[in-house]
Amino acid sequence: MSFLSPFLLWGVLAASIPIVIHLLNRRRHRTVQWAAMEFLLKATRESRGKKKLKYLIILTCRALAIVALVFAIARPLVGGFLGWSGGKVDTVILVLDRSASMEQQSPGSRESKRASAIASVRKSLSELNSPRLVLIDSASGKAQDVPSPDALEELSSTSATDTKASIPTLISTAIDYVLDHSPGRTEIWVASDLQESDWSPEEGRWAAIRAGLNDLPQKTTLRILSLASAPKDNISIRVLASRRTEDELVLDLELTRTDSDGPAAIPITYSVNGTRSADKVTVNGQTYQFQKRLPLGTREGRGHGFVSLPADTNLRDNVSYFAYGEDSPSKTYLVSEGGEAPEWLELAAAPPGFDRSEATRVSPNSAHDIDWSSATLIIWQAALPDGPVAEEFMRYIESGGAAILLPPLGESDTNFAGLSWGEQSTAPQGQYFIISEWDQADGPLRNGLEGTQIPVPKLKAIKRREILGEATSLALWDDEKPFLVRKVIGDGSAIFIATLPDYTWSNLADADALLPIVQRMIEQGDNRFGSAFAAITGSRKSMAADGETRRRLDTHAKSTSSNAPYEAGVWQLGDRLLATNRPKSEDQWQILTTAKLNSVLEGVPYKLFEDAGESESLAREIWRAFLIAMLVFLITEAILCLQPKLKNTKS
């Protein structure tokens, strides 16, 4: 509970008036000569207990009546959010999470968590005699003065976005604001759904934030308005990748639903260059990935579109946008020391009949001739690169490129991406190295979309090299040494395979594993080109560069110019065609637990208020309750005082 006029609480001291009057009365007694003293002494001895208690209750009722009156005049507020330590606030800094997940509807309400938070904050502020309001929204990350709480709902900087939020950054901004502007007694209100990806509890800068909050020169209270309710009845759709193959558009799509009870047929609308089509997808389980091929006909050049779902409890994740460019052949560079292996690798990279695929052999010494920008896949079967070539190779992977690294025939002492080749070993006579287990859900050995397994068990190796370093093992030999590991570097990844498609090493060449591995890596590398047309909403890539103007191309929704950079859609930015979508983390529902919140704010006094969406205001005045309490105290006092008089009259 807090008070709008806390200075009036000094009036509570008036509660002592009845006690003081009582004590003065006792001191200002008259003296009488009394004859029947014996009876008076007896009566005094006997009157202790019940009557004294009654007298104390009367006195307490009088004192409490005064306290209740003072409390009522001081205009008390309840609602949990403001807690007991309220009082006059000069400035409220509202840190507003505008991330896409905040568009989830509040439980029991049809408005989004963001709208609910804004409405609650607005009402609370008006009940706090409207202190100065500074808004720091998660999309722009900038502090701005808000002239009136009533304007909150109208501001474009409080409207919905498809961005993510970085709460540590926002709180840091709030701290900087307090330091720079000395806004008097300040409260920092953080309205967020406590999505773990937005709070980044593992980030090292929380220590600096904690220190910053504790070292603020002015009294500053941190209050967190939590809207952390798990979503219900929500399905989201996401375009994982889009690419053009000749006359078809291939979309890799992912559906995620919050309720995974039984199969559900989900209608999906596809819009490609303004042409709409629809079908239904039956989903089992929580997440479902599938591929959709849409005919493009004879249309050439670039294009765009979106996929959408019917409305549910979060409208923001019911649509995902895509854009695509010209069809271009996939180019694989094969860096090899020679021998039998490159033959097989080249065949796997550009099999006969795959006109769009071409493979170019390069010797390790001329690796610097590789056109990294046009490469779809780099297959490196040689000693690991070093020097400028290694740096170029690394940059290529970081930008989304794909790479397959195979053991060199000779020695290799170098290290690439934290991995290196170990000792070469040979299987005992008459025995083979075989694969005991592999990841069937992820990586290049994953099952096909229809669940078909890659025949990995058919692989038999005589020779292998150990893979040293930390990486994700996607397949293991039967002695639990890695056969295939993956290292994610930036937007791309590199895989290390422990044997060669060479009959002196293994049957990898004719087993049915090499082709899917290479083709899947090409597909992954291809996405690098598709991703040129895709960006995360709010990222630097999604922003208009100098001289670029922004124009929305899709027909799914309209944007206001001020909020457009933070909204998902298909945009023409100068010459660029860009589909922006919400970050994947916004579809993940890990909520920051109270323990983690305590951990990130350890040593910082803060108040957490969990808004269940039932109350419109975070605080409401309850002076009436105190007036009623005062009346109750006065009536009780009157009843207790009246009783003995009635008795006297009777006697």
Place this chain on the structure above:
Amino acid sequence: MKYDFLDPEALSRLGAIPLEARQAMTGNVAGRHRSPHRGSSVEFAEYRKYVQGDDTRRLDWKAYARSDRYYIKEFEADTNLRAYFVLDASGSMGFSAADDARIQFARKLAATLSYLIIDQGDAAGLSVCQEKIHVEIPPTRRPAHLNHMFEVLANTEPTGETGLVEALHTIAEKVAQRALVIILSDLFCDTNALGDALQHLRYRKHDVAVFHMLDKQEIAFDFERPHRFVDMEDKTSIVAEPTLVADEYREAMKEFMATVKGKCHDIHADYHLITTDQDYEEIVHDFLTSRLTKKGKA
């Protein structure tokens, strides 16, 4: 009049009602009151057989004629009444809330009754007791004696603790002849000891009349604000909140009055509870008339 506790008009009005003894008295002169002895009054008492030595003049010859036996006809003797006023003059008798102090009321009663008693030819005496018997005036019939009594009454001021019980025991022992003992007191003493003292008086065949004198405020205890109450006898004091103790006080006072009344009833004493706001003439009137009706019942 010289004494403010005497009202001649009241005395003249009350003079018409005689004070009767409720039992036989053993006075030393002839009077209007019955005597336990047979005497020469006109009131027939009984017949008894003649025994040797009896005065033959008292033989009832008519009875002898009827029964051929000698009977002596006896008549009741009439004698005078000796009244002892026992005035409690302890400190508590000085209590006064709004009306006269209790001692002044007692003076009025004692003076009026003693005047009436001597006026009808009986004897009146006075004992004033404080911690001990302070003044003792033996009863006489002489009107001049009244002056002495009034002088003592006028000069008696309440002080000290009460010695009423001891005084009553003393009177019971000292007064050999039957007498009317009139006690004027608030009776603020140990009720058991008081009961014993009254029994003692009764045992000595005295007719006992008790004027239990209380103040209206002592019974009602209608204070509203806290007061410091100072004991009028031993000067101890206590600050009390009347609203807290009034009920218990009234209960204790009620119990005290009932106990005293019971003790008086046990010895057939003539008990009168009076409050000092009452009209003393009316009290005396009621006292005299009630004794007329109760005559011989005691």
